[in-house]
Amino acid sequence: xxxxxxxxxxxxLNYAYFSxxxxxxxxxxxxxxxxxxxxxxxxxxxxxxxxxxVMHDNRTAQRDRGIIAPRNNVDLLPLGxxxxxxxxxxxxxxxxxxxxxxxxxxxxxxxxTTLRYSRNxxxxxYHEPRTFTPDFLTIxxxxxxxxxxxxxxxxxxxxxxxxxxxxxxxHLSFGLDFGFQGDDIRGDRTADAIDGVPSLSLVTFNYGLVxxxxxxxxxxxxxxxxxxxxxxxxxxxxxxxxxLKAMFGTRLTGFKDLNVNFNEVTGxxxxxxxxxxxxxxxxxxxxxPFAN
Numbered sequence: 001x002x003x004x005x006x007x008x009x010x011x012x013l014n015y016a017y018f019s020x021x022x023x024x025x026x027x028x029x030x031x032x033x034x035x036x037x038x039x040x041x042x043x044x045x046x047x048x049x050x051x052x053x054v055m056h057d058n059r060t061a062q063r064d065r066g067i068i069a070p071r072n073n074v075d076l077l078p079l080g081x082x083x084x085x086x087x088x089x090x091x092x093x094x095x096x097x098x099x100x101x102x103x104x105x106x107x108x109x110x111x112x113t114t115l116r117y118s119r120n121x122x123x124x125x126y127h128e129p130r131t132f133t134p135d136f137l138t139i140x141x142x143x144x145x146x147x148x149x150x151x152x153x154x155x156x157x158x159x160x161x162x163x164x165x166x167x168x169x170x171h172l173s174f175g176l177d178f179g180f181q182g183d184d185i186r187g188d189r190t191a192d193a194i195d196g197v198p199s200l201s202l203v204t205f206n207y208g209l210v211x212x213x214x215x216x217x218x219x220x221x222x223x224x225x226x227x228x229x230x231x232x233x234x235x236x237x238x239x240x241x242x243x244l245k246a247m248f249g250t251r252l253t254g255f256k257d258l259n260v261n262f263n264e265v266t267g268x269x270x271x272x273x274x275x276x277x278x279x280x281x282x283x284x285x286x287x288x289p290f291a292n
Contacts, residue, residue: 001039002218008040008041008042008062009038009039009040009041010038010040010041011036011037011038011039012037012038012039013034013036013037014033014034014035014036014037015032015033015034015035016030016032016033017031017032017033018030018031019031023079024061024064024079024080024082024085025080025081025082026060026061026082026084026085026086026088027058027061027062027064027082027084027131028059028060028061028062028267029057029058029060029062030058031055031057031058031280032055032056033053033054033055034053034054034055035051035052035053035054036051036287037049037050037051037052038050038051039056040268042103045103046101046102046104047100047101047102047103047104048099048100048101048105048176049099049101049102050097050098050099050291051095051097051098051100052095052096052097052098053095053096053097053118053119054094054183055092055093055094055095055120056089056091056092056093056160056179057090057091057092057093058089058090058264059089059090059091060088060089060090061082061084061085061086061088061089061126062084062090062119063084063088063090063124063126063128063144064082064084065083065128066140067079067081068081068083068129069130070136070139070202071136076107076202077196077202083127083128083129083139083141084126084128085126085127085132085207085208085210086207086208086272088094088125088126088127088248089123089124089125089126090122090123090124090125090126091122091123091124092120092122092123093120093121094118094119094120094121095118095119096116096117096118096119097116097117097118098114098116098117098188099114099115099116100112100113100114101113101114103220105161106161108161108162108170109159109160109161110118110157110159110160111157111158111159111161112157112159113155113156113157114154114155114156114157115154115155115267116152116153116154116155117151117152117153117154118152119149119150119151119152120149120150120151121148121149121150122146122147122149122150123146123147123148123191123241124145124147125143125144125146125212126143126144126145127141127142127143127144127197127210128141128142129143130142130192130193131142132197132249135165136228137198137201137202137203138200138201138202139199139202140192140193140195140197140199141193141197141198141199141200142190142191142192142193143190143191143192143195143210143212143215144188144189144190144199145187145188145189145190145212145217146185146188147185147186147187147188148159148183148184148186148188149183149184149186149290150158150181150182150183150184151181151182152179152180152181152182153179154177154178154179154180155176155177155178155179156176156177157174157175157176157177158173158174158175158176158275159173159174159175160172160173161173165287166237168239168240169238169239170195170236170237170238170239171233171236171237171238171239172234172236172263173234173235174233174234175231175232175233175286176230176231176232177229177230177231178184178228178229178230178231179227179228179229179230180226180228181225181226181227181228181229182224182226182227183223183224183225183226184220184223184224184225185221185223185224185225185261186222187220187221187264188220188221188222188223189217189219189220189221189224190217190219191212191215191216191218193216195215195216195217195218196211196214196215197210197212197215218265219263219265220263220264220265221261221262221264222261222262222264223259223260223261223262224258224259224260225257225258225259225260226257226258227255227256227257228255228256229253229254229255230253230254230255231251231253231254232252233249233250233251233252234249234250234251235247235248235282236248236249242288242291243287243288243291244285244286244287244288245285245286245287245288246283246284246285246286247283247284247285247286248282248283249281249282249283250279250280250281251279251280251282252277252278252279253277253278253279253280254275254276254277255275255276255277256273256274256275256277257272257273257274258271258272258273259271259272260272260275266274268282
């Protein structure tokens with residue numbers, strides 16, 4: 001809706017909420033998204049839009065690996081059975097901000113530019129199945145505790161318009177995009193049966209005996225990952241006739257990644273750096289058999 005009489009300042013507010021339960025035991029989710037937006041149009045040729053996002057994704061016992069089959073028989077357990085605990089959780093919280101600028105030049109040329117920044121935190125703590133005991137009355141489990149942060153920065157701009165060269169009409173577009181992605185792993189850790197993770201009885205379903213604070217974590221890793229991507233592209237669509245069009249284009253794409261992993265138990269550090277770039281070409285013909 002408008003915020004001023006001239007209708008050059010506009011607002012929008014979006015809100016979404018989602019909640020569900022499942023036939024799978026303990027499995028449920030509660031999610032919400034808040035996305036406000038503000039647009040300023042100082043003239044009929046310029047428009048700026050600022051958008052925001054706030055998101056929370058809260059899940060319980062949703063790292064479900066499916067129905068297990070003791071003795072290869074899925075009918076031996078209830079359909080809703082899960083090896084997860086009522087306290088197992090997955091949490092994802094994030095926010096983002098984005099700025100869009102649209103500028104018109106003359107009658108047939110437009111420039112569009114987008115800047116975006118987002119960040120997320122993921123926290124997963126859950127049990128998942130491992131091996132059966134020899135009598136198939138109990139299943140062993142592994143506990144996983146993951147704590148990760150991610151950020152994204154993105155810049156994209158492109159221009160499009162038409163140009164006449166003699167009797168040919170060109171529909172030109174060219175652009176640039178650049179992105180940075182950062183991932184921060186803070187203390188991923190796992191524990192198995194020998195580390196104190198209780199097995200689960202397939203007869204009595206003895207949930208509630210877990211105590212992750214007492215587990216012995218022999219495998220703890222942290223890490224940092226950075227990735228940079230870029231692209232340059234240009235495309236030309238030529239109107240040979242009113243129904244026959246030719247298209248030509250090229251794009252340069254490249255990336256460079258850096259990954260560092262640190263084992264907090266052994267002290268071993270592994271680092272990898274790799275990258276690549278390539279040029280792709282595009283060409284084609286389009287024929288429109290009917291005028292409409």
